[in-house]
Amino acid sequence: MFLRMITASLLRRRSRMLVALLSIGIGATILSGLVTIYYDVPRQMGAQFRNYGANMILLPSGGEKLTTGEAQEALGAIPADQLVGATPYRYVTAQMTRSQLSFMAAGTDFTQVQATSPYFMVEGAYPSGSREVLLGEEVAQTIGAKLGSVVEISYKPDAASADAATPITPGAALAGSAEGFNTNLVYVTLTLDDEMKIASLTVNADTQTPEYGGRAAEETYTRQFIGKSLPVRLGEDVDALSGATITSDAVVQAVNSARPTANAAAASGNTLSLRVVGILDTGGKEESYIFLSMSDMAALTGAEDELDVMELSVSASGAELEGYVSEIAEKHSGITPRLVKRVTRSEGAVLSKLQALVFLVTAVVLLLTMICVSTTMMAVVTERRKEIGLRKALGASDSSIRAEFLGEGLMLGGLGGALGAALGFVFAQVVSVHVFESSITFQPLLLPVTILVSMIVAAVSCLLPIKHAVAIDPALVLKGE
Amino acid sequence: MSLLELKNISKIYGELKALDNVSLHVDQGEWVAIMGPSGSGKSTMMNIIGCMDKPTKGEVLLDGVDIAKESSKKLTDIRRDKIGLIFQQFHMVNYLTAVENVMVAQYYHSMPDEAEALEALGRVGLRERARHLPSQLSGGEQQRVCVARALINHPELILADEPTGNLDEANENIVLDLFRQLHREGTTLIVVTHDPEVAEAAQRTIVLEHGRVAREIVNENFQA
Numbered sequence: 001m002f003l004r005m006i007t008a009s010l011l012r013r014r015s016r017m018l019v020a021l022l023s024i025g026i027g028a029t030i031l032s033g034l035v036t037i038y039y040d041v042p043r044q045m046g047a048q049f050r051n052y053g054a055n056m057i058l059l060p061s062g063g064e065k066l067t068t069g070e071a072q073e074a075l076g077a078i079p080a081d082q083l084v085g086a087t088p089y090r091y092v093t094a095q096m097t098r099s100q101l102s103f104m105a106a107g108t109d110f111t112q113v114q115a116t117s118p119y120f121m122v123e124g125a126y127p128s129g130s131r132e133v134l135l136g137e138e139v140a141q142t143i144g145a146k147l148g149s150v151v152e153i154s155y156k157p158d159a160a161s162a163d164a165a166t167p168i169t170p171g172a173a174l175a176g177s178a179e180g181f182n183t184n185l186v187y188v189t190l191t192l193d194d195e196m197k198i199a200s201l202t203v204n205a206d207t208q209t210p211e212y213g214g215r216a217a218e219e220t221y222t223r224q225f226i227g228k229s230l231p232v233r234l235g236e237d238v239d240a241l242s243g244a245t246i247t248s249d250a251v252v253q254a255v256n257s258a259r260p261t262a263n264a265a266a267a268s269g270n271t272l273s274l275r276v277v278g279i280l281d282t283g284g285k286e287e288s289y290i291f292l293s294m295s296d297m298a299a300l301t302g303a304e305d306e307l308d309v310m311e312l313s314v315s316a317s318g319a320e321l322e323g324y325v326s327e328i329a330e331k332h333s334g335i336t337p338r339l340v341k342r343v344t345r346s347e348g349a350v351l352s353k354l355q356a357l358v359f360l361v362t363a364v365v366l367l368l369t370m371i372c373v374s375t376t377m378m379a380v381v382t383e384r385r386k387e388i389g390l391r392k393a394l395g396a397s398d399s400s401i402r403a404e405f406l407g408e409g410l411m412l413g414g415l416g417g418a419l420g421a422a423l424g425f426v427f428a429q430v431v432s433v434h435v436f437e438s439s440i441t442f443q444p445l446l447l448p449v450t451i452l453v454s455m456i457v458a459a460v461s462c463l464l465p466i467k468h469a470v471a472i473d474p475a476l477v478l479k480g481e
Numbered sequence: 482m483s484l485l486e487l488k489n490i491s492k493i494y495g496e497l498k499a500l501d502n503v504s505l506h507v508d509q510g511e512w513v514a515i516m517g518p519s520g521s522g523k524s525t526m527m528n529i530i531g532c533m534d535k536p537t538k539g540e541v542l543l544d545g546v547d548i549a550k551e552s553s554k555k556l557t558d559i560r561r562d563k564i565g566l567i568f569q570q571f572h573m574v575n576y577l578t579a580v581e582n583v584m585v586a587q588y589y590h591s592m593p594d595e596a597e598a599l600e601a602l603g604r605v606g607l608r609e610r611a612r613h614l615p616s617q618l619s620g621g622e623q624q625r626v627c628v629a630r631a632l633i634n635h636p637e638l639i640l641a642d643e644p645t646g647n648l649d650e651a652n653e654n655i656v657l658d659l660f661r662q663l664h665r666e667g668t669t670l671i672v673v674t675h676d677p678e679v680a681e682a683a684q685r686t687i688v689l690e691h692g693r694v695a696r697e698i699v700n701e702n703f704q705a
Contacts, residue, residue: 001584001593005577012576012614390572393533394630395561395589397554475533477572 006407016383020376021416024454027369028420031362032450033427036443038358040428042351044436046315049350050084054116054311055343056321058328059207059336062183065306066335068294074335075312077327082320084313085115090297091204091308093175093187094290097152097271099143102175102189104204105153105290107297110134116313120286123147124278127293133274136287140279147276153290154271155300168230168260170194176258180205180250181213182336185308188254190225198232201225202288203251207308210340213247217285231256270300318348366457373461377409381465385472392474405466406459413458417451424450483542484509484637484669485530490539490549492525492692499525500536501692509637512660512670514680517689523673524642526689530671531640532560544637561590565631569643571623573615579626580611583633590634601629605659621652628659632668639663641672645679657682 010017049055058074060066068088075086087108094105110126124147127134133153135145145151168174173191180186184207193199205216215221221241228237232252240248274296280286298304314321321339328337381388388401425442432440485507492500500522507513517523528534529541532548533556541549548559560566573582583598602611605625615623624644631639641660645653657679660670672683680686686698 001588004581005574005585005588008576008581386572387574390568390574391585391589392557393531393560393566393572394586395557397557397589400589473533475528475531477568477570 002403002407006404006411009404009408010411016376016380017412020373020380020412021419023369023372023376024412024416024458025419025423027365027372027457028417028450028454029423029427030365030420031369031453032421032424032446033431034358034362034365034424035446035449036425036428036440037431038355038362039443040432040440041354041358042317043315044432044438044440045347045351045354046317047438048436049343049347050313050315051118052343053119053340054087054313055340055347056312056314056325057210057338057340058310058312059182059184059338060307061334061336064334065308066310067305068307069305070332070334071307071310074328074332074337077324077331078312078314078316082314082316084315085112086313087112087116087311088294088307089206089309089311090294090301090306091187091206092155092297092301093177093189094153094155094300096143097154101142101173101191103139103153103290104187104189104202104288105155105292105297105300107292107294107300109294110291113291116311117282119282121281122278123281124276127277127291130293130295131272131274132277132293133296134278134280134291135276136289136291137279137281138287139290140276145276147279149276150273151276152271152273153300168192168196170196172260174258174260176254176256178250178253178257180247181208181244184208186213186216186247186250186254188251188258190255190258192230197227197229198225198255201255202285203254204285204289205247205251208244208247209338211342212244213241213250215241216244216247216251219285225255270302272296272300318344366453370457370461373409373412373458374464377405377462377465378468381405381469384469386477388469388472389474389477392472393477398470401470402466405462405469409458409462410455413455414451416458417454418447420454421447421450482509483507484511484544485671486540486542487526487529488540488542490529490536490541492522492529492534493537498692500529502539503689503692503694505687505694507669507671510664510667510669511685512664512683513672514683514686515671515673515689516675516677516680516686517695520691521689522692523689525692527640527642527673530638531564531566532556562634563637565634565636565639567624567627567631567639567641567644569646571615571620571627571647573623573626575615578612578614579607579618579622582615582626583630586630586633598629598633601633602626604632604662605629606655619652621648621655624648624652624656625659628656632663636668638669638671641670643674644672645674645676653679 058071090107092105093102095102170192171194175189177185177187187204188201190201191199201222203217203222205214208214224238225232232238232255234240234249234252274292321344325337325339328335428440432438483506487503487505489502489504490500491498491502515523529536535549540547544563548556574585580598580602583601584593587593587598599608599611602608605628607622607625610618610622645656664670672679674680681700684700684703688695
């Protein structure tokens with residue numbers, strides 16, 4: 001009878017109940033929609049953030065070289081669907097045969113580069129075949145190379161020591177390296193002006209911890225070397241990077257021990273002719289590099305399968321990333337994994353702000369729903385004063401009046417919640433497609449949760465109206481109005 | 482045997498004495514009409530007898546229990562168990578069918594029993610209209626549903642407030658016939674009315690004026 005009464009009340013008084021149902025339904029729609037987005041945002045944004053480049057790097061432990069095999073094995077710790085890309089880099093100082101200038105040459109895998117560094121702007125195309133090269137824009141300008149030009153580069157193992165005998169003369173181009181943090185090598189190339197002062201300096205600190213020693217490569221750090229005479233003294237001529245004294249020391253050592261690279265081509269070493277297929281514009285240090293494929297790099301250096309660093313782009317939360325780092329560190333003693341914290345931390349900050357916003361909006365919507373349902377139920381109680389008085393006159397106790405209104409409220413909440421859960425998924429899908437340009441996954445748990453929350457909201461909204469209903473005097477039905 | 486006894490009751494609202502030292506005695510199985518102009522205290526008396534209000538002074542003994550001293554929760558219980566109410570405005574739950582309206586009274590009293598509710602509707606001649614909503618019933622039919630609802634729990638006292646006030650003559654007669662039937666079965670009836678014809682159907686008429694019992698008329702021509 002209880003159910004029969006409340007369903008009859010809901011079914012036969014459609015218009016009023018439709019308003020209440022609609023308000024709960026809309027509230028539940030926003031609720032389930034936003035919660036869906038709330039849980040999907042990390043995934044959605046994660047994909048967006050991956051446009052900002054690698055967020056994890058694998059370095060060889062103790063200054064040794066890393067092999068591709070080892071690195072690939074370590075990647076096993078990361079689920080395939082989270083791994084956006086893994087790019088190997090092998091750095092050497094190579095020399096342009098014609099200009100005699102030294103540049104940093106990086107051997108890499110161009111398919112992976114496009115995944116881990118989507119912000120690389122390439123004029124022309126990425127090298128796809130052998131004997132093709134991608135020049136940093138700065139390099140291209142310095143040597144006057146254009147798309148389609150052929151450049152000849154040479155490499156001599158241990159160029160610095162081989163040229164120990166060559167005197168350093170004004171205007172010379174020098175190259176050097178020194179052990180930095182974790183005994184990983186830091187490479188420098190520099191040129192001197194006519195007064196034997198440093199005219200330009202390029203530092204490759206990709207093997208150092210990105211947010212500390214890695215900053216040594218930035219122009220803001222290297223520019224303090226310009227105009228200084230050799231040997232440069234750390235702490236006097238130039239300042240150390242805060243938090244990265246070992247790397248700073250390595251840069252100074254490398255600069256001071258740098259040897260002329262001129263005539264390196266004349267010494268025994270490999271020379272490759274490469275066709276320029278692309279010019280790279282990044283706004284960063286990569287513009288002073290030369291990029292070639294791993295196989296060309298092996299041909300140039302004669303050393304197969306050696307890596308200095310592997311850059312990874314992983315679509316995962318901060319906590320998951322930490323987990324992968326410790327797992328790789330534990331299982332592979334030859335590899336030191338690190339997080340690129342400036343990327344992972346800013347991801348975390350943006351995500352938590354977005355989630356807080358969604359949470360706030362959800363809370364406000366719930367509050368509004370509550371007010372709306374409460375108002376509707378209040379109107380219902382007023383409208384049904386006579387009926388409530390009649391029920392009481394017929395012997396209904398206060399608790400049965402409470403139970404009936406609460407029952408109606410809960411049923412409304414349940415129906416509205418179910419409606420809202422369904423519409424909410426559609427809503428979230430539409431938002432997701434328009435804002436994030438990807439579809440979302442359905443969260444099965446959300447259906448019961450939305451229904452439950454709607455029922456609670458409806459029940460809470462009914463409290464005040466029920467109080468009024470209980471206060472109605474049964475005698476009012478006797479007065480012939 | 483006395484079912485209801487009002488002993489010197491007064492109901493005072495501020496300055497106004499709605500009931501002023503009224504006494505009344507109703508026997509088990511008796512049929513009493515209460516008459517009086519507007520403002521004579523009929524409604525107040527009805528509320529007190531119907532356990533929906535308490536007197537300011539005096540005792541109200543219903544079946545030997547002084548309801549003037551009970552809590553309002555207890556009054557609800559007494560009303561449910563002992564009194565069947567019939568109203569001038571019919572008062573049906575407008576989204577429930579005739580039979581469901583009867584079952585509401587059963588629900589608050591004990592257990593809803595659809596067969597019994599249908600039987601009660603049969604008694605008032607509405608067995609065929611049991612599935613209709615109040616809006617599909619005439620005023621007379623609605624009042625008959627209310628009679629069925631009032632008697633469904635076999636109350637000791639049926640309290641009717643202007644039961645024929647909104648009915649035409651034909652329907653008035655149907656309702657009065659139902660009252661006669663109930664009276665023959667031994668149900669105590671108290672009917673508040675304006676209508677002398679309705680009052681004449683009762684055994685005894687109490688006339689209230691200005692909150693006091695003005696006179697009492699015994700109906701010599703009463704036919705059971």
